[in-house]
Amino acid sequence: MFYREAGDFKTSYAEDNQTFPIKFDRFRYYAVLLVALGIIPFFINDYWANALLIPFLIYAIAAIGLNILTGYCGQVSLGTGGFMAVGAYASYKLMTAFPWMDMVSVTLLAGLITAMVGVAFGLPSLRIKGFYLAVATLAAQFFLVWMFNKVPWFYNYSASGQISAPERTMFGLAVTGPNADAWVRYLFCLFFVFVLAWLARNLTRGSIGRQWMAIRDMDIAAEIIGVNPLKAKLTAFAVSSFFVGIAGGLLFTVYLGAVEVGEAFGITKSFLVLFMIIIGGLGSLFGSFAGAAFMVLLPVVLRNFMTGTLGWESTIATHFEFVIVGGLIMFFLIVEPHGLARLWQLTKEKLRLWPFPH
Amino acid sequence: MKKLATFAAAGMMAASPALADLVIPDLHYRTGPYAAGGIPFSDGYQDYFNLLNARDGGIGGEEIRIIGCETAYNTERGVECYESTKGEGALVYQPLSTGITYQLIPRATADGIPLHTMGYGRTSAANGEVFSHVFNYPANYWDGASVIINQLLEENDGNLEGQTIALLYHNSAYGREPIRTLEILSEQHGFELTQLAVDHPGQEQGNQWLQIRRERPDYVIMWGWGVMNQVAVQEAANIRYPMENFIGNWWAGAEHDVIPAGAAANGYRALNMNRLGDMPVFDEIRELVHEAGNAAGDGSNIGTVLYTRGMYAAMLAAEAIRTAQEMHGVAAITPEMMRDGMEALSITNARMEELGMPGVGPEFNVTCADHGGTGMAIMQQWNADAQEWVTLTDFISPDDSVTQPLVLEDSAQFAEENGIELRCQDS
Numbered sequence: 145m146f147y148r149e150a151g152d153f154k155t156s157y158a159e160d161n162q163t164f165p166i167k168f169d170r171f172r173y174y175a176v177l178l179v180a181l182g183i184i185p186f187f188i189n190d191y192w193a194n195a196l197l198i199p200f201l202i203y204a205i206a207a208i209g210l211n212i213l214t215g216y217c218g219q220v221s222l223g224t225g226g227f228m229a230v231g232a233y234a235s236y237k238l239m240t241a242f243p244w245m246d247m248v249s250v251t252l253l254a255g256l257i258t259a260m261v262g263v264a265f266g267l268p269s270l271r272i273k274g275f276y277l278a279v280a281t282l283a284a285q286f287f288l289v290w291m292f293n294k295v296p297w298f299y300n301y302s303a304s305g306q307i308s309a310p311e312r313t314m315f316g317l318a319v320t321g322p323n324a325d326a327w328v329r330y331l332f333c334l335f336f337v338f339v340l341a342w343l344a345r346n347l348t349r350g351s352i353g354r355q356w357m358a359i360r361d362m363d364i365a366a367e368i369i370g371v372n373p374l375k376a377k378l379t380a381f382a383v384s385s386f387f388v389g390i391a392g393g394l395l396f397t398v399y400l401g402a403v404e405v406g407e408a409f410g411i412t413k414s415f416l417v418l419f420m421i422i423i424g425g426l427g428s429l430f431g432s433f434a435g436a437a438f439m440v441l442l443p444v445v446l447r448n449f450m451t452g453t454l455g456w457e458s459t460i461a462t463h464f465e466f467v468i469v470g471g472l473i474m475f476f477l478i479v480e481p482h483g484l485a486r487l488w489q490l491t492k493e494k495l496r497l498w499p500f501p502h
Numbered sequence: 503m504k505k506l507a508t509f510a511a512a513g514m515m516a517a518s519p520a521l522a523d524l525v526i527p528d529l530h531y532r533t534g535p536y537a538a539g540g541i542p543f544s545d546g547y548q549d550y551f552n553l554l555n556a557r558d559g560g561i562g563g564e565e566i567r568i569i570g571c572e573t574a575y576n577t578e579r580g581v582e583c584y585e586s587t588k589g590e591g592a593l594v595y596q597p598l599s600t601g602i603t604y605q606l607i608p609r610a611t612a613d614g615i616p617l618h619t620m621g622y623g624r625t626s627a628a629n630g631e632v633f634s635h636v637f638n639y640p641a642n643y644w645d646g647a648s649v650i651i652n653q654l655l656e657e658n659d660g661n662l663e664g665q666t667i668a669l670l671y672h673n674s675a676y677g678r679e680p681i682r683t684l685e686i687l688s689e690q691h692g693f694e695l696t697q698l699a700v701d702h703p704g705q706e707q708g709n710q711w712l713q714i715r716r717e718r719p720d721y722v723i724m725w726g727w728g729v730m731n732q733v734a735v736q737e738a739a740n741i742r743y744p745m746e747n748f749i750g751n752w753w754a755g756a757e758h759d760v761i762p763a764g765a766a767a768n769g770y771r772a773l774n775m776n777r778l779g780d781m782p783v784f785d786e787i788r789e790l791v792h793e794a795g796n797a798a799g800d801g802s803n804i805g806t807v808l809y810t811r812g813m814y815a816a817m818l819a820a821e822a823i824r825t826a827q828e829m830h831g832v833a834a835i836t837p838e839m840m841r842d843g844m845e846a847l848s849i850t851n852a853r854m855e856e857l858g859m860p861g862v863g864p865e866f867n868v869t870c871a872d873h874g875g876t877g878m879a880i881m882q883q884w885n886a887d888a889q890e891w892v893t894l895t896d897f898i899s900p901d902d903s904v905t906q907p908l909v910l911e912d913s914a915q916f917a918e919e920n921g922i923e924l925r926c927q928d929s
Contacts, residue, residue, distance in 0.1 A: 190585050190588075191585040191586055191589065194581055194582065194585045195581075195582040195585050195586060199578070293673060293699070303625075303626075303678065303679065303681070303682050303912055304600075304604070304624070304675035304676075304678050304679055305674075305675055305678045306604050306675045308604065308608070310919055310920065311920070311921075321608065321920075322608035322609050322611065322612035322613075323612055400577065400578070400581065400605060401605060401608060401609070402604040402605050402607075402608075403577075404577075404601055404604070404674055404675050406673055406674060406701060406702050407576075407577060407601055407674060407702060408577065408578075410702065444582065447572075448586075457570065458530075458570045458571055458572040459530075459532040459533065459570075459572055461572070462532070462533045462572040462574065463533060466533075
């Protein structure tokens with residue numbers, strides 16, 4: 145009844161090509177933005193910021209990044225954790241080498257550095273595919289973590305090998321460090337999520353995105369119709385690593401504040417982000433957000449429910465959390481292998497017919 | 503998502519009853535690859551507070567409320583635990599993880615909540631002039647490294663010239679801590695230091711032990727935790743490395759580290775910062791806590807190395823609360839008062855005897871500038887036949903002339919990076 149194309153007339157090409165062609169979708173998008181920008185910053189506290197919203201936003205960026213590479217371009221990567229580490233260490237080196245630099249530049253530069261590293265590790269993708277590429281990116285993961293542990297220059301020769309983010313301000317407000325207010329850090333992350341999601345959306349539906357998808361669907365056919373696989377694959381690696389690098393940088397500077405590479409950016413992180421896009425839905429921006437929400441928020445909510453509402457011991461709750469999250473992952477993969485995004489799409493199709501299905 | 507948020511809100515509201523009592527959060531880890539060490543420590547920590555509740559009705563008439571939160575030794579979950587518990591009036595945090603400690607140092611300092619990182623965490627936090635809210639008494643890693651070398655010096659008639667020592671360490675902030683001290687000591691005493699890193703979680707040590715087998719260092723020192731310890735002891739047994747020359751630090755010397763290797767682990771040595779033995783306080787815990795059904799775990803860990811250390815940590819916290827109550831004249835103290843209490847803490851042999859744990863640790867006083875205690879530790883050896891740790895030495899002192907300049911240097915760097923003004927300048 146409300147969710148339909150009928151009656152929503154488009155009079156220009158720009159209108160016809162917009163991201164949300166259905167009015168209801170458009171208003172829902174504005175409503176989400178309004179809540180995220182206009183309401184949450186006034187009510188956010190440290191717990192909500194640190195336990196739920198900031199990790200959700202940061203992992204959403206990482207998931208979008210990996211989704212560009214894996215979901216849109218079809219190149220499986222297990223190196224996400226390593227690329228996030230590049231972003232984090234690049235941020236650290238930039239912050240300590242150029243103390244005057246503002247955090248937006250630091251984060252963007254960290255993303256660019258990660259993009260270059262990503263392209264370098266993406267070169268093998270021109271020759272190898274599928275599982276073999278996954279193994280090559282796995283090598284990147286282990287190599288990068290090993291390197292950040294091994295070369296003391298990366299952690300400024302500190303005794304413990306930890307890197308910790310010094311305090312940096314923007315417009316007189318601390319963004320990093322312990323004195324940063326929850327709402328400042330939240331808005332800082334939200335700004336990056338908004339810009340990057342907008343960028344990703346427009347990249348994936350433009351010519352570059354179509355080239356990626358052509359390569360994903362059948363690389364030989366794509367080559368025959370004139371897609372340059374070198375350019376398509378390497379741009380996918382570059383853009384993906386740029387996103388992942390920014391996520392890694394934010395994870396270190398804004399969220400955690402102190403990081404140890406093996407623990408924060410180990411292989412488990414690569415799997416976590418990969419699970420996010422598989423559960424959320426490959427090749428879908430909404431899927432990246434849904435997957436990040438599922439993997440970040442669900443464990444916290446479950447834990448609060450079990451220890452708080454049911455009053456269980458936190459150990460039992462943790463064990464149950466493994467069981468429930470694991471079970472839900474299997475459930476989703478069996479019932480809806482295309483992820484949460486597909487469920488959302490089915491809902492929308494049903495909504496179009498509601499309340500008079502044929 | 504909105505539904506999830508409502509759930510979370512409901513969960514959180516239910517989780518926070520009225521503010522009262524002395525709130526002690528216990529960021530424990532009873533799951534994951536480090537649970538073997540996390541469980542007994544947490545059991546001891548909680549049992550002692552439960553004992554105070556059952557026997558004395560808390561401290562100074564104020565009940566203690568323990569809030570458990572599972573971190574699984576993971577820093578992100580540690581941060582979440584910290585954020586979810588700090589609002590309840592948490593008095594002191596004891597995360598038992600160097601990684602989580604590094605996260606919490608700036609946060610807790612900004613929030614005004616003290617952090618007690620007993621024998622772990624950031625070593626240079628011993629300098630109270632820089633770290634106002636962090637305490638790592640009674641000992642820290644650099645003390646530990648120095649104590650081991652001092653003991654080896656004594657065994658070798660004061661000369662380690664030309665000897666080779668391998669450091670087998672957990673490749674994390676925790677494991678890397680002693681390297682700088684050992685490097686300086688190696689220059690000073692002329693021994694050769696080999697560094698062998700073991701990656702998290704520590705099950706794969708084949709290469710490292712192959713190298714040890716090839717090079718046959720005179721001593722192997724281990725900075726390990728969790729499954730890494732058991733694997734290392736087993737690997738040492740496999741290559742028939744002389745066990746008495748294999749020395750762990752105080753986090754690599756508990757029963758569960760050596761029992762899996764069976765008789766082959768006989769003779770393995772480790773440091774300990776607390777004495778063991780059958781103390782009167784254990785009987786009280788058995789009677790008043792375990793028999794009343796309030797045991798933190800299954801009650802089987804009582805008297806083990808890490809249980810005793812957890813209980814010792816709880817005792818130090820309780821004594822600091824008592825000191826704070828006396829200083830400020832109120833029973834329901836705030837985290838800021840707790841900090842004052844920790845800074846004025848004084849542990850004497852008479853007091854430890856009175857508490858039913860005679861000689862559990864060394865005597866020490868905390869001052870404004872010195873948050874690190876004496877740094878003394880004992881050496882113990884595993885007796886596989888009797889299945890018990892045998893204490894070999896009395897408390898051994900570290901070489902402060904080596905560790906103190908390092909502490910000052912590292913903390914000065916931290917103060918400069920973070921723009922911290924030095925405290926305690928008037929005394």
